[in-house]
Amino acid sequence: DQFSRRWRNNPLISPLIAPHSTYSCKPETLQNALDIATKHHVPLHIHCSETRDEVYDVEKKYGVRPVGLLKKYGLLKNETxxxxxxxxxxxxxxxxxxxxxxxxxxxVSNMKIATGGFAPVPELLDARVPVGLGTDGAASNNTLDMxxxxxxxxxxxxxHRWDPTILPAxxxxxxxxxxGATTLGVQHSLGSLEGGKTADLIMIDLKKPHLTPLHDPVSHLVYAVRGTDVCTTIVNGAPLMLEKEFLTIDVEKTLEQSQKIALELTS
Structure with a gap:
């Protein structure tokens, strides 16, 4: 509640309420999360039907599957x-x-932890359900490379479909x-380079052996480009990295602190 109040109108931080899942949160927690999100007009985010065991466990405990339970308590709604x-x-x-x-x-997360399933994106898109890509956390993705x-x-x-034409580049x-922008409800200001939208963008250095020759830029973005090929990052019109030079952080110090904190967490 305090976090939502503090950051709701910040141009760079968009708060949302994120109860973990229907199998780890009691109905009272889900209801409280909904109340806070409704009060502050912010989105809800929740893990849903990630694994088969989750679906079976929730159905055994509550008599309905995770989607049904969210529907029952009002969390299955716009902005979720x-x-x-x-x-x-x-x-x-x-x-x-x-x-x-x-x-x-x-x-990537689904495959690393062997959930045995993943979102039926073609069917979701056919039904006009907004879909965005996510990395999940470092524990189940490591690189967080989009x-x-x-x-x-x-x-x-x-x-999975035995069809090379499914989900073209x-x-x-x-x-x-x-x-991603539509999923987060910020499609009016982010998600594409258009007049009047926020200047959030990256530039890619294409002068790399693994990016040469270049036949189809869109295909290259999906099948050949890596996160390390990004050379410039601009957020809200402000350059954070230009030609691989970080402008707002001390890289060596940040790496050293990160390693130190990681060791503290695992010791």
Whole structure:
């Protein structure tokens, strides 16, 4: 509640309320989260149907699957973001469409922890459910590289469907840009380079052996570019990195502090 009040009108920080999941949060916690989100007009974010065990456990405990439980307590609504959705049904997709929820697809995380399923993105897009790409946390992704996530997104669906035409490169780039912005409810200011939108953008150094030759820039973004190829980052019109030079942080000091903190956490 305090966090939402503090950051709600900040141009760089967008608060949301994020109860973890239906299997780790009691109904009272879910209801409290909904109340805070409604009070401050901020989105809700929750893990949903990430694994088969989660679905079975929630259904055994509450008599309904995770999507049904969210619907029962009012969390299945517009401005709710469901992470993963690897074990959802066609009827649940219809419920999601009808109330206007969005989905964060995290293919790298799903594969690393072997969930056995991943969001049925083609069906979600056909139903016009907004879908964006996510990395999940470092524990289940490591690199948090959105270019890597785009590549895995394209490949996992092609492999699963036995169809190389599923999720073409442009669709995947859209998921990572416009789709992400729509999922977060900020599509009017972010997600594409247009007049009147916030100047959040990156530039990529294409003069690399693994990016040569260049035939199709969009395909390159999905299948060849890496996060380390980004040479310039601009946020809200302010340069944070120019030609690989960091302008706002001491890189060596930051790396040293990060290693020290990591050792403290694991010791």
């Amino acid at each position: 973001i469901l992470a993963h959705c690897g074990w959802i049904t066609k009827n649940e997709i219809l419920d999601m469409k009808n109330v206007g929820v969005s989905v964060a697809h995290c293919p 270019f890597e996530t785009m590549k895995f997104c394209a490949l996992v669906h092609k492999n 442009q669709t995947v780039v859209d998921l990572a840009t416009r789709g």
